[in-house]
Amino acid sequence: MVTLATPPSTIDGIKRLAKSIKRESCITHHQALDEAARKAGFQNFVHAKRTIAKARVQSFTAYVTVYWNDLHSSARSSGRFTVEVHLKHPLSELLADGIKIGGAxxxxxxxxxxxxxxxxxxxxxxxxxxxxLDQASFTLLFLNATGLVGACRKANVEAAENLGRVPESDHMTGWEDPQTGNWLLLDEPYNSSVPGFRKEWLQEHGLYQVAPNWPGLYYPGYAVPYLISPSQALIEKVQAMVEGIPDSAYPMGLPQKMEYDSKFVSPARIASGKTRRSRTLPSSGFRNGAVAYGGARGVRSQWRPVRGMPLEMHTTVGPILHKLCNSSVRAAGVTARVYEKLNKVRSRLEDWVFMEHPDDITAEVEAKLYYGPGIDGFTTPQDTLKAIETVRNVLLKGYEDCKPRAQMLAKIESAAVDLRKKVSR
Incomplete structure (x- = not known):
């Protein structure tokens, strides 16, 4: 007898159920469709189609746009794709807590x-x-169907990290139920493993796993999705929900190719009366003692001081920052917040030195810069503070006053403030 954890709520789901009923009961396809519809809470299959069609009319259309510019292949191309995705709620409501809820x-x-x-x-x-396009569109449908969001609660992130490497996993993403706080991992390797794979590992960690009949998010149609969670109830619920997404909801086939310089103006943008902003372009030239570098279409350029710092100053401050970034919380007070700020300074200065001295960075010189050989960190918070002050003084002398230097110094001072707070406790 066919039993259901969650009745299907879509025509595709009812059709899948009807196939199971037909095989088990040896009845006609039409009879199986009616029986499946009744199990789903409708009078018959015709009633199900009419009811579900009415519900779909009340959907909300979201649009997803991606530009591409292929400069490296022999057949260069560029253009724009825009697809429609139909949701139960407006896109702005679905993403009310920000893009971050959609995960990677x-x-x-x-x-x-x-x-x-x-x-x-x-x-x-x-x-x-x-x-x-597929990843974004399928993710919106996943959020829309399940109510899950990208894992962000500290306890959930730590729980997933404490598992270590999940055997035979690939393209792993973390999700959580904002109502219950339960978490779930979506594993999407390219190859489907034999039934029961990683069974012992799952039992050891108190986890459940299912492979839903669903395209997944990472590479729909090519990767194989698995749901992993300590909550069997969450897994069963999510499995039923993703399998209930109708095939017609997914954007299919190759979208119409539009010109690279074209703009898609959505109905909500038109209704707002506000002009659609052009995409960000990279900057060039000089501004108040700074020069632009990097950037691309849609990505802002960065800025560095016009006048570079002498190479010997870089080889002075480089090893200090390298040592700071290898210092521990226990010995030197370098917490994750302090490390993050100092490491950003280190990374940015490495970019600058290669642009400032393009012909002078030999392998020997590079070893004396910001990412040299393995090194022990500082041993006391007091030594750490002195080192941060030294970095600050070198940068004050090495660069003329400009906004990029001021931003760099602000990160250094912020790291020092965080460290002083920890030392004074």
Whole structure:
């Protein structure tokens, strides 16, 4: 007898159930459809189609746009794709807590309008653009169907990290139920393993696993999704929900290719009366003692001082920052917050020195800069504070006053403030 944890709520789900009923009961396809519809809470299959069709009319359309600019292949190409995704709630409501709730697959996007997601920078090829489109579109449908959000609670993030490497996993993402706080991992390796794989590991860690009949998020149609969680109830609920997403909801086939310089203006953008902003362009030239570098279409340029710091000053401050970034919390008071700020300074200064002295960075010199050989950290918070002060003084002498220098010094001072707080406790 066919039993259900959660009755299907879509026509595709009812059809899948009907196939199981037909096999078990040896009845006609039409009879199986009616029986499946009744199990789903409808009078018959015709009633189910009419009811579900009415419900779909009340959906909300979201738009997803990706540009690509292929400069490296022999057949260069560029263009824009925009697809529609139909949701139960407006996109702006679904993402009311920010793009971050969409986890890894929405982080490169911005909410261009209340109903329009747009990739911030260009994809490197048409195939890459299609993968970004699929990941974003399928993620919106996943959020829409399940109510899950990207894992962000400290306890959930730590619980997943404490598992270590999940055997035979690939393209792992973390999710959580904002209502219950229960967490779930979505593992999407390319190859489907034999039934019962990693069974002992799952039992050892008190976890459950299912492989839903669902395309997944990372590379729909190519990767194989698995749901892993300590909550069997959450897994069963999510499995039923993702399997209930109708096939018709997914954008299918190759979207219409539009010109690279074209703009998609969504209905919500038009209704707002506000002009659609052009995509960010890289900067060039000089400004108040600073020069622009880097950046791309959709990505802002960065700035550095016009006048570079002498190489000997870089080889002075480089090993100090390297040692600071290898100092521990216990011995030297370098917490994660302090490390993050100092490491950003270290990384940025390494970028600058290669641009300031392009012909002078030999392997020997590079070893004396910001990422040299392994090194022990400082041993006391007092030594750490002195080292941070030394870095500050060198940068004050090495660079002329400008906004990039001021931003660098602000990070250094902020790290020192955090460290002093810890020392004074």
């Amino acid at each position: 697959y929405l982080r490169r996007f911005k909410l261009e309008a209340p109903d329009h997601l747009e990739l911030r920078m260009d994809a490197v090829s048409q195939n890459s653009a299609m993968q970004y």
